[in-house]
Amino acid sequence: MSSSSVYPTPINAFKQSKRSVLSVIVDNEPGILARIVGLFSGRGYNIEALNVTVVDIKNNLSRITIETLGEEKVISQIIAQLEKLVPVHSATNLANLSESYEAEICLVKIEFKNEEQDQKILNFSDIYRSRTVQKRQNIVVYEISGTSERINKFLDDLNTIGGIKVELVRSGPIGLGI
Amino acid sequence: MDNENEFTGADILLKALKEQEVDTIFGYPGGAVLPIYDAIFGQNFLKHVLVRQEAGAVHAAEGYARSSGKVGVLLVTSGPGVTNVVTGLTDALMDSIPIVCISGQVPSHLIGTDAFQECDTTGITRPCTKHNYLVKDVSKLSETIHEAFKIASSGRPGPVLIDIPKDVQFAKSKYIPKKEINFREHRIKAGSKNVDKNFVQELVNHIKNSERPIFYVGGGCLNSGPQASQELIKLVNKTNIPITTTLHGLGCFPGEDKSSLGMLGMHGNYEANLAMNKCDLMINVGARFDDRVTGRLDAFSPDSIKFHIDIDQSSINKNVKVDFHTNTDITQTLKEINTFIESNKIELEKKDYSNWWGQINDWRKKECLHYEQGDEVIKPQHAISRLYELTNKIDTFITTEVGQHQMWAAQYYKFSKPNRWITSGGLGTMGFGMPAAVGAQMANPDSLVIDVAGEASFLMNIQEIATAVQYKLPIKIFILNNEYMGMVRQWQELLHGSRYSESYVDALPDFKKLAESFNAIGVRAKNVSELDDVINEMVSIDRPVIADIWVDKKENCFPMIPSGAAHHEMLLSKYDKENPENQEKGKVLV
Ligand SMILES: Cc1ncc(C[n+]2csc(CCOP(=O)(O)OP(=O)(O)O)c2C)c(N)n1
Ligand SMILES: [Mg+2]
Numbered sequence: 001m002s003s004s005s006v007y008p009t010p011i012n013a014f015k016q017s018k019r020s021v022l023s024v025i026v027d028n029e030p031g032i033l034a035r036i037v038g039l040f041s042g043r044g045y046n047i048e049a050l051n052v053t054v055v056d057i058k059n060n061l062s063r064i065t066i067e068t069l070g071e072e073k074v075i076s077q078i079i080a081q082l083e084k085l086v087p088v089h090s091a092t093n094l095a096n097l098s099e100s101y102e103a104e105i106c107l108v109k110i111e112f113k114n115e116e117q118d119q120k121i122l123n124f125s126d127i128y129r130s131r132t133v134q135k136r137q138n139i140v141v142y143e144i145s146g147t148s149e150r151i152n153k154f155l156d157d158l159n160t161i162g163g164i165k166v167e168l169v170r171s172g173p174i175g176l177g178i
Numbered sequence: 179m180d181n182e183n184e185f186t187g188a189d190i191l192l193k194a195l196k197e198q199e200v201d202t203i204f205g206y207p208g209g210a211v212l213p214i215y216d217a218i219f220g221q222n223f224l225k226h227v228l229v230r231q232e233a234g235a236v237h238a239a240e241g242y243a244r245s246s247g248k249v250g251v252l253l254v255t256s257g258p259g260v261t262n263v264v265t266g267l268t269d270a271l272m273d274s275i276p277i278v279c280i281s282g283q284v285p286s287h288l289i290g291t292d293a294f295q296e297c298d299t300t301g302i303t304r305p306c307t308k309h310n311y312l313v314k315d316v317s318k319l320s321e322t323i324h325e326a327f328k329i330a331s332s333g334r335p336g337p338v339l340i341d342i343p344k345d346v347q348f349a350k351s352k353y354i355p356k357k358e359i360n361f362r363e364h365r366i367k368a369g370s371k372n373v374d375k376n377f378v379q380e381l382v383n384h385i386k387n388s389e390r391p392i393f394y395v396g397g398g399c400l401n402s403g404p405q406a407s408q409e410l411i412k413l414v415n416k417t418n419i420p421i422t423t424t425l426h427g428l429g430c431f432p433g434e435d436k437s438s439l440g441m442l443g444m445h446g447n448y449e450a451n452l453a454m455n456k457c458d459l460m461i462n463v464g465a466r467f468d469d470r471v472t473g474r475l476d477a478f479s480p481d482s483i484k485f486h487i488d489i490d491q492s493s494i495n496k497n498v499k500v501d502f503h504t505n506t507d508i509t510q511t512l513k514e515i516n517t518f519i520e521s522n523k524i525e526l527e528k529k530d531y532s533n534w535w536g537q538i539n540d541w542r543k544k545e546c547l548h549y550e551q552g553d554e555v556i557k558p559q560h561a562i563s564r565l566y567e568l569t570n571k572i573d574t575f576i577t578t579e580v581g582q583h584q585m586w587a588a589q590y591y592k593f594s595k596p597n598r599w600i601t602s603g604g605l606g607t608m609g610f611g612m613p614a615a616v617g618a619q620m621a622n623p624d625s626l627v628i629d630v631a632g633e634a635s636f637l638m639n640i641q642e643i644a645t646a647v648q649y650k651l652p653i654k655i656f657i658l659n660n661e662y663m664g665m666v667r668q669w670q671e672l673l674h675g676s677r678y679s680e681s682y683v684d685a686l687p688d689f690k691k692l693a694e695s696f697n698a699i700g701v702r703a704k705n706v707s708e709l710d711d712v713i714n715e716m717v718s719i720d721r722p723v724i725a726d727i728w729v730d731k732k733e734n735c736f737p738m739i740p741s742g743a744a745h746h747e748m749l750l751s752k753y754d755k756e757n758p759e760n761q762e763k764g765k766v767l768v
Binding site for chain 2: 027030031034035038042073076077080081083084085086087088089090
C-alpha cells in the first residue's frame with residue numbers, strides 16, 4: 001500500500017485489501033455525477049464510497065473520489081472508461097502513485113447508559129484521539145479522521161462495548177498524490 | 179431591443195449546421211421543435227428528409243455517416259420523438275458512428291413538471307451517447323453545437339445529442355463561429371498525438387521474427403478514413419501477411435485479394451478463425467476483441483504475441499490482454515510503420531511465410547463457404563453470390579438488417595473499398611438496413627444502394643419505403659424471404675431441440691403488392707431460374723424496388739463457432755457435431 005494516513009494509527013492492523021481509491025478531476029457541469037455513477041452501475045462496477053466537491057472555482061473543476069473494489073484489470077478498465085467521459089480531465093488510482101495520502105472524516109454519536117460504558121468510550125476516544133464535538137449527560141459526539149481503516153478499527157472497538165447506541169456518518173475516503 | 183447581430187436559437191442552430199457543412203438532415207416535426215422547423219422553411223442550403231418514424235431518422239443518419247465519412251444529423255421533437263431514437267443512438271454508440279441528434283425540449287420553465295411531451299432526455303440518453311447536452315442558455319448554443327460535432331467525429335466516433343428547450347430556440351444571442359471557439363483538449367479525446375516509435379520498432383522486429391503472423395482488422399480502420407485502408411493495403415502487400423477482418427472491417431482490404439482470409443468470428447471463414455487460433459503474431463488494427471470474434475476467451479489465440487492499435491484506450495486490454503499497444507490514429511500509425519520499413523530498408527518481402535501460407539491453403543481447401551444449389555429452391559447463399567456477380571461492376575453500397583441474411587451478405591458479397599458495407603454489428607438492430615439505405619442513398623445519389631433484408635427485420639421499419647418514394651431514392655430492398663426469423667430458428671435447431679417457438683413469421687404481407695401500394699416497384703423470384711433476371715430488373719429500375727426472393731426456409735448459416743466454443747471448434751455444416759459440454763455452456767450465452 002503506497003497510501004498512508006495523515007494521522008498516525010494506533011494499531012497497524014491494516015488488512016491487504018483489493019480496494020482502490022480513484023481520484024477524478026472533472027469539469028463541474030450538470031450531469032457529471034450522473035455520468036460517473038451511471039458508468040459504474042451500467043458496467044457492473046462497485047462504488048463503496050463517493051465524494052464530490054468543487055476544488056477550483058476559477059477553472060470550474062470538481063474532484064470526485066471513488067472507493068471501489070475489483071481486481072487490477074477491472075480497475076484499469078474503470079479508469080479508461082472514466083477518462084472517456086467528455087468532462088473528465090483525469091482519473092488516477094491513488095495506489096499507482098509513488099506517494100499519496102488518504103483521509104476520511106467520521107462523526108459518531110454515542111448514547112450510553114452507565115459510567116462503565118462512558119469510561120470505555122473515553123478510553124477508545126483517547127487511543128484514537130478523536131475530537132469531542134459535544135458531550136451531554138449520556139450522549140457524546142466525536143469527530144474522528146484518518147484512513148478509512150483507522151476509522152473502521154475505532155468503530156469495531158466501540159462495538160465491543162455492549163449496550164450503547166451508535167449513529168454515524170462518514171465522508172468516504174479522500175486522497176491526494178504528493 | 180432587437181440587435182441585428184443577434185439571432186434566435188433556431189437560427190443559430192442553422193448557422194452552425196451550415197458552418198459544419200451539413201447539407202442533409204433527417205427529421206420529424208413536433209411541438210417542441212417548431213421554431214427550428216420554421217427556420218428550416220425558407221432556406222436552401224439544408225435538405226430536410228422527412229422520415230416516417232424517428233427510428234428511421236437515426237438509422238438514416240447512421241447510413242449517411244457510414245457511407246460518406248461525414249457526421250450524420252437528425253432532428254426530433256421532445257418526449258416520444260426522442261425516445262424513438264434511443265435504439266439508434268445505442269446502435270451508433272456500439273458501432274462508433276458519428277451522428278449529432280438535435281432534440282426539442284419543453285420550455286425551460288416547464289422542465290421537471292411532467293409537462294406534455296416532457297421526458298428526461300439527457301437522463302435517458304446519457305448511457306447511449308458519447309456525450310449529451312441540455313442547452314439552457316442561448317448564448318451557449320453556438321459553442322455547444324460546434325463542440326458536439328467535434329466530439330462526434332474525433333477519436334472513437336459516436337453519437338452526440340443536444341437537447342434544446344423551446345424557449346431557447348426563440349431566445350436571441352450572438353452567433354459564435356467555429357474558429358472563435360476554444361476547444362478544450364481534454365473534452366475532445368482524440369487519442370495520443372504522436373505515434374509511439376517504440377511500438378513501431380517492436381512491431382517490425384516481431385514481423386521479421388515471426389513465422390505465423392496475421393492482421394486482424396476492425397471498424398477502427400474504417401473510421402480512421404479511406405487513407406487508412408490505403409496504408410493497410412501497402413503494408414499487407416509489402417509483408418505478405420494474411421489478413422482477416424471483422425464484420426465492420428469488411429472493405430478496408432479488398433475481399434478478393436489473395437492475402438485476404440475474409441471475415442473472422444462466429445460466422446467467419448474457417449481459415450480466418452484457424453489462422454487466428456494458430457498464429458504466433460497478431461496485429462490488431464482497430465478491432466475490439468468482441469465476443470462474436472474471440473469465441474471462448476481462454477482458448478483465444480493462445481500462442482501469439484499481440485499488438486493492438488486503437489484510438490480508444492478503453493478497448494485495449496479490456497477483453498484480451500495484449501503485449502504491445504498504441505493509442506494513436508490508425509492512418510498515422512500505419513503510415514509510420516510503412517515509412518519505417520522503407521527508410522530502414524527492411525526487406526520483409528524476402529520473408530514469404532511459405533509454411534504458414536501452405537497451412538492456410540490447406541484450411542482453405544475445406545471450402546467452408548461451399549453450398550449446393552439445386553435446380554429449384556433458391557439457396558440464400560446463391561442469391562447473395564448472384565447479387566454480387568451482377569452488381570460488382572457498379573459502385574454499390576450494401577446495408578443489411580440483422581439475421582442470417584446479414585451473415586450471408588458478409589460472407590458472399592466481396593467488398594473492395596471501405597464505406598460500402600453498412601450493417602448493425604454491435605447492437606444487432608433489426609430494422610436498421612432499410613432507413614440506413616435511405617441515408618446512404620442521400621449521401622451517394624449516383625450509386626446503387628441495396629438493403630439485404632430478412633422479411634422479419636424489414637417489417638420493423640417498413641414505413642421508410644414512403645420516405646424513399648417521396649425523395650425519389652432508388653434504393654433496393656433485397657429480401658431473402660425464408661418466412662422465419664431464420665437466425666432464431668437456427669439457434670433453436672442447434673441449441674433447443676428444434677423447438678421453433680415463435681420464430682415462424684406468419685401472416686406476411688405480399689411484398690409485391692405492398693411495394694405497389696407505396697408507389698414503389700415490387701419484383702419476385704420464386705425459384706433459381708428467375709433469380710438473375712429479377713436481380714437485373716431490380717438494378718435497372720430507377721425507383722425504389724422491393725425484391726421478394728423466396729429462399730430455402732430451413733437453410734442454416736455456416737460455418738459457425740457456437741457461443742462458448744473456441745476458434746478451432748468451428749462447425750462447418752449441420753453434420754458437424756458440437757462438443758456437448760460446450761453446448762450446455764453455450765446455451766446460457768447470447
Ligand atoms: C430489434 C431486434 N429484436 C430482436 C432481435 C433478435 N433477432 C436476431 S436475428 C432475428 C431474426 C431475424 O429474422 P429475419 O429478418 O427474417 O432474418 P433471417 O435471419 O431470417 O435472415 C431476431 C428476432 C434483434 N436482433 N433485433
Ligand atoms: Mg427471415
